Amino acid sequence: MPPAATRTEVRRLQLGCGPHPAPGWINADRTAAPGVDLVGDIRQGLALPSASIDHAVAIHFLQDLCWPDISGALREIRRVLRPGGVLRLGLPDMERAIAAWQRGDASYFYVPDEHARSVGAKLVTQLIWYGSVHTPFNFEFAQELLQDAGFHDVRRCAFRESASGIEGITALDNRERESFFVEARA
Numbered sequence: 185m186p187p188a189a190t191r192t193e194v195r196r197l198q199l200g201c202g203p204h205p206a207p208g209w210i211n212a213d214r215t216a217a218p219g220v221d222l223v224g225d226i227r228q229g230l231a232l233p234s235a236s237i238d239h240a241v242a243i244h245f246l247q248d249l250c251w252p253d254i255s256g257a258l259r260e261i262r263r264v265l266r267p268g269g270v271l272r273l274g275l276p277d278m279e280r281a282i283a284a285w286q287r288g289d290a291s292y293f294y295v296p297d298e299h300a301r302s303v304g305a306k307l308v309t310q311l312i313w314y315g316s317v318h319t320p321f322n323f324e325f326a327q328e329l330l331q332d333a334g335f336h337d338v339r340r341c342a343f344r345e346s347a348s349g350i351e352g353i354t355a356l357d358n359r360e361r362e363s364f365f366v367e368a369r370a
Contacts, residue, residue, distance in 0.1 A: 196353075197210045197232075198211050198356060200212070200245030200248070202215075235266045235269075236264055239265070239271070239272070242273050243356050247275055255329060258329060258330060258335070272348075275363060280292075281311055282307070288303050337369040338367075338368040339366065339368070341365040
């Protein structure tokens, strides 16, 4: 009997790709669009086998879920990751926004004056991003949620810096000024 074939292809998943699917990734979004490989709502489960993904990246994705849905989404991501697989998150940094508000730094916020004139109004508008953000994040909150979903080795990372050392895992990083990044192992 010939030896079992070994898998050499790295399977990587981009969650919430929106209009920016990445070549070489399984691009998932709840809306069908060119380049989206996997269409569906993570709250109903991902159409992927368990332990089939080497690493997953979700940039500015989790904050759009309502708080009660986040734990289930993280458990579903953990289900599709192979044991030891890595999840990288990029999340809006609530603490940076609050620090900018405390400094009175209106230039930090992406909210134009016609939508919010005061620094406090800009803070609130950016934190909820016109109603699309349902759950604001800081690192401690993300860490607790990840650990509760069964992830371990949760580490905060800088923009384009990887705690896991996985080649290409930071390629999808964006929004450096307003984000923090986390990696965790399944």
